[in-house]
Amino acid sequence: MDKIKIIGGNALNGKIYISGAKNAALPLVCAALLSEEPVTLQNVPALSDITFLNSLLQYMGMKISESEELHDGYRSKTYTYQADNITALVAPYDFVRKMRASYYVLGPLLARFKHAELSLPGGCAIGARPIDIHLTSLEQMGATIEIKNGYVVADAPNGLKGAHVIFHKASVGATCNILMAATLAEGTTRIENAAKEPEIANLIDLLNAMGAKITGRDTSILTIEGVKKLHKATIAVVPDRIEAGSYAIAAAITKGRIELINAQAEHLQQPLRTLEKMGLDVETTDKSIIIDGRNKTICGEDIYTDYYPGFPTDLQAQFMALMTVAEGASLVTESIWENRFMHVPELCRMGANINIHGHASAIVRGVKKLSGAPVMATDLRASFALVLAGLAAEGETIVNRVYHLDRGYEKLEEKLKAVGANIERIKEED
């Protein structure tokens, strides 16, 4: 399994292009199941999660063609998907086990083909991750759902019907799944307490471009008037706000200056405000964000993760890495996932001073320096937090289990090297 070796201490300076968002691309890819006509996605990040999902869709009979194009000055992938001969209505265990977001096939398959089978996703490193909201909402829309041999077996022989569904939590995944299902349902669906993440707006834009009738974008109440058929469309994946936030912290923690090109500041309001409060200079334009940490004293600050537009849970670990070397104390409260402090013991092995209280709060007391160490994380964002700690630490850090990073950070070493990091991948046979 590959490793990443970092020699810390270099201030990072320069430009980083932000890729398309993984968490936007995943539901967009599955939306292609809703039509027999081609759906083209531009600015798709080259990530293993996308490759996994593509292989699941190919298993189902999806035709996929791929090219590379310049999008906003950055070379990225364009995929065209055509679901005119879907032969398998099942997402088997081996795919779902590797990639939870495979559950995005459920809504589209059930809406268009009236049947779907999905290996029930289990918990994962960051928590139990139930999908009850997805399933009860589909039941309210007329589906019958059974759990058989570890699979969700869903049927809607007479098609899905519009319904009024109220989510008990503003789930991103359930919002995407029910939105997609409702586009082809008979009648009107109203989702209350829908998630409002920018990735959902991206999905709504694609679905409406395909002929869906969705109103309420960017609000917690979405109304979807079902249509008989969806047609071809093209859309670009929105820039990845979590990747942008992660590299913003790379500038901060190394006291450098990085311009994040194609980053959308409006999607990162809380994290950018937190960086400013911590003492960084933050400059934004409509197409970029500049983070300047040169000659700055970084101070501790509290964060509380919450649904968008609250502070994103997917940046909690990376901010914690920054807090380990800030002056004073910071309080981190994680309200979305019940087990998202797995990076704490590893950061402590690098010299950080962090105490966890219960399962939702951690106090970070800043130390003068971290020191490099071999480390490993159990999820994507925690792995990036260790990369950040390694960039700031004295000496050598080896980050193990690089496959987590490959799931969500396109060209990680290349992007960091280009701004002056001493980082390399050590290839190892499994």
Ligand code: EPZ
């Ligand atoms: C998405 O996960 C993201 N994944 C996660 O990013 C992100 O952390 C999360 O949203 C929150 O922002 C993708 O987009 C692929 P949820 P998702 O459904 O959709 C509870 C990363 O690092 N819940 O919004 O699975 C759930 O337990 C990943 O890129 C239910 O109770 O998250 C959690 O507490 C990690 N029942 C809360 O809702 C359900 O049926 C939010 O989960 C569904 C969710």
